[in-house]
Amino acid sequence: xxxxxxxxxxxxxxxxxxxxxxxxxxxxxxxxxxxxxxxxxxxxxxxxxxxxxxxxxxxxxxxxxxxxxxxxxxxxxxxxxxxxxxx
Amino acid sequence: xxxxxxxxxxxxxxxxxxxxxxxxxxxxxxxxxxxxxxxxxxxxxxxxxxxxxxxxxxxxxxxxxxxxxxxxxxxxxxxxxxxxxxxxxxxxxxxxxxxxxxxxxxxxxxxxxxxxxxxxxxxxxxxxxxxxxxxxxxxxxxxxxxxxxxxxxxxxxxxxxxxxxxxxxxxxxxxxxxxxxxxxxxxxxxxxxxxxxxxxxxxxxxxxxxxxxxxxxxxxxxxxxxxxxxxxxxxxxxxxxxxxxxxxxxxxxxxxxxxxxxxxxxxxxxxxxxxxxxxxxxxxxxxxxxxxxxxxxxxxxxxxxxxxxxxxxxxxxxxxxx
Numbered sequence: 001x002x003x004x005x006x007x008x009x010x011x012x013x014x015x016x017x018x019x020x021x022x023x024x025x026x027x028x029x030x031x032x033x034x035x036x037x038x039x040x041x042x043x044x045x046x047x048x049x050x051x052x053x054x055x056x057x058x059x060x061x062x063x064x065x066x067x068x069x070x071x072x073x074x075x076x077x078x079x080x081x082x083x084x085x086x087x
Numbered sequence: 088x089x090x091x092x093x094x095x096x097x098x099x100x101x102x103x104x105x106x107x108x109x110x111x112x113x114x115x116x117x118x119x120x121x122x123x124x125x126x127x128x129x130x131x132x133x134x135x136x137x138x139x140x141x142x143x144x145x146x147x148x149x150x151x152x153x154x155x156x157x158x159x160x161x162x163x164x165x166x167x168x169x170x171x172x173x174x175x176x177x178x179x180x181x182x183x184x185x186x187x188x189x190x191x192x193x194x195x196x197x198x199x200x201x202x203x204x205x206x207x208x209x210x211x212x213x214x215x216x217x218x219x220x221x222x223x224x225x226x227x228x229x230x231x232x233x234x235x236x237x238x239x240x241x242x243x244x245x246x247x248x249x250x251x252x253x254x255x256x257x258x259x260x261x262x263x264x265x266x267x268x269x270x271x272x273x274x275x276x277x278x279x280x281x282x283x284x285x286x287x288x289x290x291x292x293x294x295x296x297x298x299x300x301x302x303x304x305x306x307x308x309x310x311x312x313x314x315x316x317x318x319x320x321x322x323x324x325x326x327x328x329x330x331x332x333x334x335x336x337x338x339x340x341x342x343x344x345x346x347x348x349x350x351x352x353x354x355x356x357x358x359x360x361x362x363x364x365x366x367x368x369x370x371x372x373x374x375x376x377x378x379x380x381x382x383x384x385x386x387x388x389x390x391x392x393x394x395x396x397x398x399x400x401x402x403x404x405x406x407x408x409x
Contacts, residue, residue, distance in 0.1 A: 017258050020266045020274070025317065027330060035336040035377075036315050038266055038274040042217070042229075046256055049186050049222040065180050066188060 001058055001087040004080075010054060011080045015039075018047045028077035032069070037076075044070050051079075055086045062086040169198040169402065175215075186219040192233075196392045207393035211237035213248075226263070227256045232283065236290070239394050245290045246356070246394070252283030252301070271314040273336055278306035285349070287356050297356040303347035303364075313337040313375065337375025343368035347391070362395055364388040381405060 002010070016023045019037040032039050039047065048066040055062050068082060178190035192215055197208045213235030221227045232251035239245070256264035267276040281303045288296040315336040322329050349362040365387045372380035384402045389395035 018266070020258065020260060020268045021272055024330070025272055025315075027317075027332060029332075035274065035338060036272065040277075042256060042264060042279075043266065045186060045188065045217060045219055046222055046227065046258075049184075049219060052183060053222075063183055065183070066186065067178060067180065070178075 002084075004084050007084045007087075008080050011051070011083050012076065014047060014050055014054070015076060015079070018043050018050075026076055028075065028080075030076050032074050032076070032079065033072075041070060051083060055083060059087055169196075169404075185221075186217070188217045190215050192235075194235075194392075206241050207390070207396055208240040209237055209393055210240065211235045211248075225257060225259060229254055229256055231281075237394075242394060244394065247288045247290055248285065250283060250285040250301075252281040252303075254279050254281045269312070271312075273309075273312040273314050273338070275309045275312060276307070278304065280304050284352075289356055295355040297354040297359075298352040299349035299354075299362065300352055301347060301349045304344070306344045308342045309338045309340065310342065311338070311340040313339075335375070338377060339372055339375055341368070341370040341372070341377065341380075343370070349389075349391075357395055359389070359395060362389040362391075364391055379405075 012023050012026050015021075015026055015032070015037065019026070019039055021036060025036065030037050032044065045066055048064060048069045051069065052064050055064055064083065064086060069079065071078075074082075173192060173194040176191045176193075178188050181187040181189055191213070193210075193212045195210050198206065213233055215233035216231065218230040219227070220229070230251060230253055232249070234247070234249040237246050237248060254263070258265050260267050261276075263278060263280055265277065266274045269275045281301070283301055285299045285301050286296065287298075288294065313334075313336065315332055316334040317330055318333050319328055319330045321327070343366070345364070345366040345368075347364045349364075351359065351361050354360075366384060367386075368382060368384040370380050370382040372378075382402075382404055384404075385400075386402070387399045388397075390398045
């Protein structure tokens with residue numbers, strides 16, 4: 001299973017790709033749906049699918065739901081904790 | 088009319104109070120716990136979202152709920168108030184691979200016109216669908232649609248409206264669906280093209296129906312923005328580098344275009360030919376957040392939210408993204 005640091009790096013990289021931001025600009029306290037990430041529901045749906053694939057590459061029985069990723073005021077740190085908690 | 092004004096006043100005042108109580112001091116580090124307001128509680132605990140409309144696609148989810156004062160160009164004596172309101176209840180994830188989401192919704196679109204031929208008062212309820220069969224392509228086709236039952240109280244017409252649209256999503260700068268950013272990494276542009284079929288069927292004894300091939304484009308552009316200022320320092324205790332935000336990103340002006348063209352395939356319901364719709368919006372957010380602001384919107388064409396009533400109007404109002 002990946003370490004917390006590994007998960008943090010991988011999840012930040014995915015967020016950076018979907019928000020079109022440099023990885024170094026992404027803070028743990030940033031809310032996914034608010035500026036500067038500004039990810040809307042469609043973007044978060046696609047991000048969920050990629051996260052699900054990432055989680056299953058380590059643990060096939062685990063998964064993640066779109067409603068978990070679209071939770072109101074979910075921060076980058078919350079998402080990293082959520083993904084790490086799946087292993 | 089009186090009821091609409093009361094609703095307008097209630098939401099305007101309520102949101103004004105809420106915005107004040109939730110605004111953080113932006114000059115300080117952003118790592119502060121925010122107060123949980125009523126609307127956040129609504130989305131988080133009750134799983135209810137409120138927007139202007141959830142009309143079959145995510146394009147409108149970026150549009151706040153709105154309470155408008157309107158002026159009709161075609162009839163300069165007429166001024167009226169409108170309410171456009173949509174509630175989305177908790178979504179259901181039917182499949183995870185590929186992702187298929189369903190969400191029940193309820194919408195209300197009403198205006199206070201005196202002219203019965205243009206007046207609208209529609210209540211609708213139904214289920215929206217998002218289906219993502221591809222996620223790893225450079226350009227991912229995806230589907231959105233749904234089925235509603237709409238009651239037009241003015242025309243005393245109830246219709247069943249299934250529809251399905253194909254759209255595109257990419258993460259690459261400038262392509263459909265992506266968060267396109269400027270040189271300072273501030274999100275400034277996003278757009279979605281849609282093509283699909285809309286079907287309308289009267290639920291009364293006549294059972295007449297209409298089918299249109301619909302093509303539409305939604306675009307939002309933020310021309311006036313202010314980037315976030317970051318500072319990295321080394322924590323003397325842990326000796327780790329830590330990055331903090333000295334100043335939040337701000338976005339003050341939003342320009343929206345919603346244009347659609349419907350090609351008639353068959354229409355025994357409305358008795359119309361090809362239809363078009365144009366909505367140009369300009370929204371100002373004084374505090375740089377996109378939750379509350381003031382908007383002006385020009386709409387022209389055949390209003391899809393109201394059984395294609397011919398419209399040519401300018402609207403001023405409060406924009407509330409709850």
